[in-house]
Amino acid sequence: KAGVTQTPRYLIKTRGQQVTLSCSPISGHRSVSWYQQTPGQGLQFLFEYFSETQRNKGNFPGRFSGRQFSNSRSEMNVSTLELGDSALYLCASSLAGASGRIEQYFGPGTRLTVT
Amino acid sequence: SQQGEEDPQALSIQEGENATMNCSYKTSINNLQWYRQNSGRGLVHLILIRSNEREKHSGRLRVTLDTSKKSSSLLITASRAADTASYFCASFAVNNAGNMLTFGGGTRLMVKP
Numbered sequence: 001k002a003g004v005t006q007t008p009r010y011l012i013k014t015r016g017q018q019v020t021l022s023c024s025p026i027s028g029h030r031s032v033s034w035y036q037q038t039p040g041q042g043l044q045f046l047f048e049y050f051s052e053t054q055r056n057k058g059n060f061p062g063r064f065s066g067r068q069f070s071n072s073r074s075e076m077n078v079s080t081l082e083l084g085d086s087a088l089y090l091c092a093s094s095l096a097g098a099s100g101r102i103e104q105y106f107g108p109g110t111r112l113t114v115t
Numbered sequence: 116s117q118q119g120e121e122d123p124q125a126l127s128i129q130e131g132e133n134a135t136m137n138c139s140y141k142t143s144i145n146n147l148q149w150y151r152q153n154s155g156r157g158l159v160h161l162i163l164i165r166s167n168e169r170e171k172h173s174g175r176l177r178v179t180l181d182t183s184k185k186s187s188s189l190l191i192t193a194s195r196a197a198d199t200a201s202y203f204c205a206s207f208a209v210n211n212a213g214n215m216l217t218f219g220g221g222t223r224l225m226v227k228p
Contacts, residue, residue, distance in 0.1 A: 004157070033215065043203065043218035056215050088155055103148060104216065106157035 002027065004093050004107035012113045018079040021110045025072050025093030031055075032074040033104060034066060037088040046089075049074050078112075086114045121204060121219040129227050134191040136222040138204030139184075145207045147180055147187050148216065152201045161189075161202075196228045 005024045013019050025032050034046040045058040049068035066076040072093075078085055088111050092104035122137045140147070146165045150158040164171045164180045164187065171178045177190040191198055201223050205216035 035218075042220050043205075045215040045217065048215055058215065090157060092158075103160035103163055104158075105160065106150075108157045109155070111155070 004091060004105050006089075006091050006107035006110050008110060009108065010111045010113075012115060013081050014115055015081055015083060017081050018077060019081060019112060020075055020077045021089055021091075021112070023074045023076075023091030023093075023107060025074070025091075026105055029093035029095055029105070030072050031094045032068055032072065033092045033094075034074070034076050035090045035092065036060075037090060037109070038084075038086070043090075046076065081114045083114050085112065087112060121202075121222045123222060124220065125223045125225075127225045127227065128194055130194060130196055132194055132226075134194050134198070134224055134226070136189045136202050136204075136224070138187045138189070138219050140187075140204075140206045140208075140217075140219075141185065142206075142208045144182070144185075147178075148205045148207070149176075149178060149187075149189050150203045150205060150218075152203065152221070154200075158203065191224075194224075194226045196226050198224060199226045200224060 007022045031050045033048040035043050036046055037043045046060055047057045047066050048055045052068045063079045068074045088109045090106055090109045092106045094104045120139050128134055144166050146163055148163045149161040151161055152158045162173045162176055162178050164178050175192045180187045201221045203221045204219045
């Protein structure tokens with residue numbers, strides 16, 4: 001099976017712009033979670049989608065949003081980018097059900113740099 | 116803020132030695148998982164231990180869980196240079212509204228050949 005794929009792998013944006021990141025989960029996985037990783041804050045949970053519905057959301061401002069499509073692919077969007085949004089954004093997929101109860105499979109991440 | 120803390124933050128050992136990393140968490144958990152990350156890439160799942168388990172093995176990995184102390188440890192035996200990576204514990208808490216893993220700060224392990 002192909003692993004979790006994320007596009008693009010690298011992105012450079014300017015403050016105030018918006019960005020959309022994409023994640024394709026492993027075939028058959030219906031849960032997709034997003035995480036932000038920075039040197040200062042570490043790995044932080046953004047949100048989780050299951051069957052096109054957001055099931056849980058971390059403590060991030062409303063500028064961060066996401067969605068999931070019927071084929072389980074997910075996108076996350078960050079509007080009005082700030083310098084502090086520079087991070088590695090990781091997507092993870094898992095089988096149906098409570099995704100935290102079983103292992104998650106991570107993609108390679110998208111490295112976003114905001115200048 | 117992260118639920119878990121890991122100790123040490125960095126560890127440097129020689130090939131062949133054992134590496135032990137510790138993780139603490141704050142709330143009751145359903146399970147605790149360990150992940151490895153190479154150089155800013157994606158995370159790779161290593162092992163999952165449920166709250167009713169005390170010890171689990173997988174190859175050269177041994178994980179223990181002490182729910183009374185809210186702590187876990189990961190032991191890598193007979194380390195190899197290829198084990199050089201960052202290691203993260205992640206907890207799944209029963210009182211979460213939904214499904215998410217809360218990660219610790221990670222331990223950077225360097226194994227010298």
